[in-house]
Amino acid sequence: MRLTSVSNSLTLFLILSVFTFMAGCHKKSARAPETEESPQPVTLAKATTAPSDTFKIIVSNGGGITGLFNGYTLHPHGLVTHWQRWAAGPDSVLWTVNADSAQIQSFRQELLASGMLEKSMQQTGNMTTSVTLELPAREYIWSWGDTRAFDSATPAFKEWYRRVETFCRSLKK
Numbered sequence: 001m002r003l004t005s006v007s008n009s010l011t012l013f014l015i016l017s018v019f020t021f022m023a024g025c026h027k028k029s030a031r032a033p034e035t036e037e038s039p040q041p042v043t044l045a046k047a048t049t050a051p052s053d054t055f056k057i058i059v060s061n062g063g064g065i066t067g068l069f070n071g072y073t074l075h076p077h078g079l080v081t082h083w084q085r086w087a088a089g090p091d092s093v094l095w096t097v098n099a100d101s102a103q104i105q106s107f108r109q110e111l112l113a114s115g116m117l118e119k120s121m122q123q124t125g126n127m128t129t130s131v132t133l134e135l136p137a138r139e140y141i142w143s144w145g146d147t148r149a150f151d152s153a154t155p156a157f158k159e160w161y162r163r164v165e166t167f168c169r170s171l172k173k
Helices: 002-024 044-048 101-112 147-151 155-170
Strands: 056-063 068-074 079-085 092-098 127-134 139-144
Touching: 056 101, 056 155, 068 155, 101 127, 101 155, 139 147
Parallel strands: none
Antiparallel strands: 056 068, 056 127, 068 079, 079 092, 127 139
């Protein structure tokens, strides 16, 4: 009986020793020196001044009973990819075309100025439409499943979306 008590005490001692040792490994002196400056959060001003060659605009629509989504990815140098994706599976590229890069850069500027970066619009429905703006430090996603949600968007965003959709559809081979 006394042997079990000694064994349990020894086990407890070893466990506590390991935890004490591990806690000592995380002392401030063992880490890289901390600077007095704390990291600055990404602000809207930084997001809007991202280099113009490091973004993507993705516009898509789909869902429903089939789960099929169709979309366009606009790249800053003029490349536009039309793709589709089933609910489970990778994107299938339908076609790729080189479009006017100045027009795509203009779409980026208009989206940044649309007032939507400060606005959240995240709704899904049987059929869902979404717009994604990928910047180096941030991704913005707006989605809507019906016209009531789209009605809450800024007028500039609504016009922007209609123009981008028309532009992408006009590129069809």
